[in-house]
Amino acid sequence: MTSCSKQIVHSMHEYLDGDIQEEKKQELKFHIETCADCKQHFTELEKTIALVQSASHIEAPAGFTSRVMALLPREGKKVGIERWFRHHPFLTAAALFLILMSGGFASLFTQEDEHFAFTKNSELKVENETVIVPAGAIIEEDIVVKNGDIRIEGSVDGNVTVINGERYMASAGNVTGEIEEIDQLFGRIWYEMKSLFR
Amino acid sequence: MDLIVQRRIKQVIKGDQNAFGEIVELYKDKVYQICFRMLWDRYEAEDAAQETFLKAFLNIHTYNQDKKFSTWLYRIATNLCIDKIRKKKPDYHLDAEIAGTDGLNMYAHLASGDQLPEDEVESLEVQASIHEAILLLPDKYRAVIVLKYIEELPLQEIADILELPLGTVKTRVHRGREALRKHLRHL
Numbered sequence: 001m002t003s004c005s006k007q008i009v010h011s012m013h014e015y016l017d018g019d020i021q022e023e024k025k026q027e028l029k030f031h032i033e034t035c036a037d038c039k040q041h042f043t044e045l046e047k048t049i050a051l052v053q054s055a056s057h058i059e060a061p062a063g064f065t066s067r068v069m070a071l072l073p074r075e076g077k078k079v080g081i082e083r084w085f086r087h088h089p090f091l092t093a094a095a096l097f098l099i100l101m102s103g104g105f106a107s108l109f110t111q112e113d114e115h116f117a118f119t120k121n122s123e124l125k126v127e128n129e130t131v132i133v134p135a136g137a138i139i140e141e142d143i144v145v146k147n148g149d150i151r152i153e154g155s156v157d158g159n160v161t162v163i164n165g166e167r168y169m170a171s172a173g174n175v176t177g178e179i180e181e182i183d184q185l186f187g188r189i190w191y192e193m194k195s196l197f198r
Numbered sequence: 199m200d201l202i203v204q205r206r207i208k209q210v211i212k213g214d215q216n217a218f219g220e221i222v223e224l225y226k227d228k229v230y231q232i233c234f235r236m237l238w239d240r241y242e243a244e245d246a247a248q249e250t251f252l253k254a255f256l257n258i259h260t261y262n263q264d265k266k267f268s269t270w271l272y273r274i275a276t277n278l279c280i281d282k283i284r285k286k287k288p289d290y291h292l293d294a295e296i297a298g299t300d301g302l303n304m305y306a307h308l309a310s311g312d313q314l315p316e317d318e319v320e321s322l323e324v325q326a327s328i329h330e331a332i333l334l335l336p337d338k339y340r341a342v343i344v345l346k347y348i349e350e351l352p353l354q355e356i357a358d359i360l361e362l363p364l365g366t367v368k369t370r371v372h373r374g375r376e377a378l379r380k381h382l383r384h385l
Contacts, residue, residue: 009376010372013368016375017368041379044379044382045379047383048375048379048382048383049375051324051385052328052331052332052343052347052348052378052382053347053350054328055235055328055329055348057227058227058230059227059230060226060247061230061240061244064222064247064248067248068219068222068226068248068251068252069218069222071248071251071252072218072252072255073256
């Protein structure tokens with residue numbers, strides 16, 4: 001072995017690394033077949049590699065991940081909430097819907113709840129939060145009354161909508177369109193939503 | 199797999215620890231194995247592996263996402279282990295290079311066979327002998343041998359992990375193999 005050039009041993013390693021030139025490979029092959037020492041050296045190297053590779057592969061001990069996680073600094077609340085949203089997309093959507101809707105209701109109720117409002121028309125009369133369509137009058141438009149009543153003595157050529165109120169029809173009264181009374185919560189929401197898309 | 203890892207890393211950067219848990223699950227065996235083969239002690243190996251992941255978590259923002267995550271992670275693990283090996287034997291180590299001799303260390307001064315008495319070798323199981331041989335390697339050779347033959351990584355990746363030129367890695371693999379051969383050829 002000592003009599004052989006270091007170059008041969010170097011070639012062995014190049015061969016084992018899989019980056020040997022073809023020419024050197026042939027040279028090495030030839031040399032190994034003729035030199036017993038180098039052949040033994042080479043065989044020992046190959047055996048060594050096989051032995052090292054045979055070292056049983058081991059796995060991390062049980063509970064490793066949870067022990068690592070316990071070492072980490074506490075995460076911020078914000079992240080926990082964000083992750084919850086990410087993992088529960090449906091609930092997130094539902095929650096978002098409810099938040100937006102309730103915001104909408106709140107604004108509806110606060111802005112318009114106590115206010116008596118109605119469609120402005122010069123022929124309409126008002127008495128104590130009651131809109132009166134006077135007898136003989138003909139109103140050619142839709143009438144909307146919020147938080148008040150309507151008494152129809154004349155005729156309305158259109159729809160009448162009463163929100164949070166009541167409608168009284170005199171026997172002479174006449175409405176050509178639809179009459180709608182909305183005083184239940186969900187009916188009212190539906191009405192508001194429809195009006196949003198109009 | 200790389201895509202999943204990259205996505206999880208982005209979540210970790212945002213501070214999501216559960217995403218990091220998934221990364222630990224993916225790499226724990228590889229990292230633990232590197233540590234175990236380097237340190238040769240189950241408790242120390244677990245300590246080192248845990249420390250590796252903790253360091254990775256705390257320094258995740260320094261990881262360059264254009265590069266392989268495993269390379270970065272294994273670098274933390276090998277550096278940690280090499281540190282621990284050096285701390286364990288601060289006074290005297292075969293690996294200590296003799297001043298003025300490039301790459302020549304105390305190891306080279308020992309005749310082959312001196313490292314292990316003959317009867318001791320015979321009394322050990324084959325597996326134990328292999329481990330022993332790896333353990334006897336100086337840390338810088340041990341790192342390349344573990345990465346090459348236990349983790350079965352390509353040389354270029356080992357060079358990236360250890361931040362060494364490819365040529366240096368090759369030299370260390372060659373020397374590591376020769377050192378192992380001396381221990382294992384009589385097996």
